[in-house]
Amino acid sequence: MTTTSTLSRRNVAKGAAWSIPAIAIGVSAPAASASTTCTPTGMLKRVHLEAKDKGRFGGNVQGLLTSCCDGQSRTNVQFLILLDGVEVARSVIYAARVGIPTPTYTFENLRASKGVHTVDFQMINADSGAIIASEQEEVKVK
Numbered sequence: 001m002t003t004t005s006t007l008s009r010r011n012v013a014k015g016a017a018w019s020i021p022a023i024a025i026g027v028s029a030p031a032a033s034a035s036t037t038c039t040p041t042g043m044l045k046r047v048h049l050e051a052k053d054k055g056r057f058g059g060n061v062q063g064l065l066t067s068c069c070d071g072q073s074r075t076n077v078q079f080l081i082l083l084d085g086v087e088v089a090r091s092v093i094y095a096a097r098v099g100i101p102t103p104t105y106t107f108e109n110l111r112a113s114k115g116v117h118t119v120d121f122q123m124i125n126a127d128s129g130a131i132i133a134s135e136q137e138e139v140k141v142k
Contacts, residue, residue: 038069039130042077045101047121049137057139058108063123065096065132073098076126079105084117093126112141 042065049059061079068075077096081089091105102123122134 039128040065040069040075040125040132041067042096042123042132044121044123044133044135046104047135047137049119049139051139051141052109053142055111055114055141056109057112057117057119057141058106058110059119060104060106061121061123062104063096063102063133065098065100065102068098075132077102077132078124078126080120080122080124081107081110082120082122083110083112085120112139114141116140 042063044061045064046060046062048061049057051057061081063077063079065075065077074095074097076093078093079089079091080087088110089107094102096102117139118136119139120134120136123132124130125132
């Protein structure tokens with residue numbers, strides 16, 4: 001018995017409709033299996049903070065990843081700047097490698113009322129939000 005199969009737009013659409021759930025499940029499975037509760041370790045390598053005039057301040061920060069989880073050699077990190085406990089700046093996400101300093105994140109023209117303020121520098125795991133390293137300094141805004 002011979003069966004002839006015709007390739008019509010309708011048959012292609014039916015096949016695509018059945019394959020989309022399988023593709024979605026296949027794509028999401030590796031991400032779920034790679035998740036971990038481990039927190040990488042690191043340190044802030046360079047922190048600079050400078051008060052400017054008219055209620056402004058700025059500075060920069062650089063980090064160094066000292067270990068990752070599950071034998072990985074890199075982790076996505078992000079820098080947060082908090083003024084008196086409130087987030088005022090957030091960097092882009094960097095793919096940090098163990099033993100290699102991250103690019104320097106520079107923040108400028110942040111505003112604060114006159115007086116002495118506490119500034120927290122944090123390097124976080126961009127995937128989990130866990131703090132990898134932090135440092136605190138005071139800035140006197142004019």
